[in-house]
Amino acid sequence: MVKSSSDRRPATLADVAAKAGVSVMTASYAFNRPQRVSAPARAKVEEAAVALGYVGPDPNARSLRRRRTSSLGVVLGEHLSYAFDDPQAAAFLAGIADVCAERSYAMTILPTTGGPEDTRRIRVAAVDGFILWTTVDDDPVLATVQALRLPAVIHGGPRVDGLGLVSIDNRAAAREIGTATFARAEHPAVLAFPLDRRREQQLAPGLTPSTASFPVTRDRLLGFRDAARRTRHPWQSVTVAVCSHNDRAHARAMTERLLSRPDTPDAIAAMGDEQAIGALDAIHAAGLRVPADIAISGWDDSPFAADLGLTTVAQSMRDQGGECARMVMANAPRHVQAAWSLVRRNTTRD
């Protein structure tokens, strides 16, 4: 039998109820709380549903009525695709994903490009709350999320009124690893993440930390400056090499520039393991020994760091992602300091 054209409209719960000879509510319960419905009624509903090709309640209608979507919005800075290339971001997402899987939430990834449409994309996202990957102080997305009045947590920073924050104490951690790296050095240097979204690369002696509008970059610079002070190096004598991108290639290129300067550094504190690995490439190419000629440290304790015996800061992005997700789901965003630890291996002298 050929279906008539009216059959093309997908069946609704009302259709199923009518066909099953029950009220719409009984049909609704049959799908949502099967135990609340008598076995025969449930059977009739199921049969009718199969006959009509009805798969289940429409998600949008349900969300509208229930006033929740069971989906978490995850806002990733700038070029989204980059997030998947960054192992730290990937681990963070994995942590969110674990909690979502466990609690039957979906994860809505919200592409952000840095352009003006970003705020619109955030506004139209059907989600119950937001998790924001670390961004700059003046990211317009922050105000949008704030205005939406949904639970939201930022990872890394900045601090925003009303939004949660999950981060390690970057300044303290940088102070520790910086001290280990700069110990017994003559000419310390820093390999830094971009300062802001302009991502200009530069070599700046004694760079003022507050120049950075990425809080993570800023706090680590502050910590490295503290470390310089503790190891008796005037900050002005510490060259900060700011990379435009957090990857090996850029770090290697900047390190080459550092090494070709008059006061060749004999200690480099990097803000990421990938940067440190790029720096090691340049250092080895220059025929220098680590740590005898030059000490180096990374950040994040990636598998590569362990392979290379790199001194680094360990933190669990995965746990932090999970923590963010739980806070948003519980509608209880708070400020949480995550755990970190210094992992001393053999690329530093201490």
Added chain:
Amino acid sequence: MVKSSSDRRPATLADVAAKAGVSVMTASYAFNRPQRVSAPARAKVEEAAVALGYVGPDPNARSLRRRRTSSLGVVLGEHLSYAFDDPQAAAFLAGIADVCAERSYAMTILPTTGGPEDTRRIRVAAVDGFILWTTVDDDPVLATVQALRLPAVIHGGPRVDGLGLVSIDNRAAAREIGTATFARAEHPAVLAFPLDRRREQQLAPGLTPSTASFPVTRDRLLGFRDAARRTRHPWQSVTVAVCSHNDRAHARAMTERLLSRPDTPDAIAAMGDEQAIGALDAIHAAGLRVPADIAISGWDDSPFAADLGLTTVAQSMRDQGGECARMVMANAPRHVQAAWSLVRRNTTRD
């Protein structure tokens, strides 16, 4: 002035319209098609919106009415978090993300655990279509997606009626690289992905390809069997080492087992670069030379493959992800063969 408790209900479009002294429709147009509304009316609406803290139309209500969500569902097999660890999956997601960012879509990642709740999670997802990461033939999620009658594309496989498919010709590619790898070998072997969701590891001479319920694994086995035939090796003499997980550590362990057998292989075709790298670790640890003592090939042409001079199959997961996204957005799922190429470097003899 203290807000009364009734103010706590978020403002609706109707509230804004009332406050602005216009009809609800004028307010709606002011948000959705500003040019269709006179400047003064628009101004009044905007002012009222600000006064009431109204951020914009409710996404769920809009989706219900419009009958679309502007979000793509991405179903990732089994442990979602694993997808973020797999560089190929990450590249695929990045490709989807690029297209989503460009067309102002959100990406709804649907965690899948292999358990019975998976189908429910798919059913309740508010999305306009699905992209499925490669899975097994009998994944129950496939039937669910099919029943939903939304546009859907599978990457890798299996083929499913009514759903699109984007994949390279895995058999043909395996035939080519297998031939290059097995050339002038005495004892070829294969390092394989898991056969199915049970993920049992095993060493099986002449493993029957159809045993695998992951189509990607199956097709590559078929291609390697073709290659064995072309290079005059009875398939029964080719040991297939099936790894439980597609990573370096498992590949290394399985390779160690291969190397400790009587007929030590002198050629190994792996299904992934990560596997090949793990195998190389084992090979070097055993003091063997590549390719003189043993030839090896990978798959996917990762950056590491280039570094190591690994012979491999190149394909762009990023492009394939984008292709999937475009097909779903256009509601035009088709079967598309993606491009691949053999990259001969110096771990094979040919």
Added chain:
DNA sequence: CTGTTAGCGCTTTCAT
């Protein structure tokens, strides 16, 4: 255990 009522907040359609 089952049913009735009353919307959720919005936009399509059709008038004016």
Added chain:
DNA sequence: ATGAAAGCGCTAACAG
């Protein structure tokens, strides 16, 4: 250019 009516498909709240 603006507005009134209608209803998207569902479920909370309550009554029987």
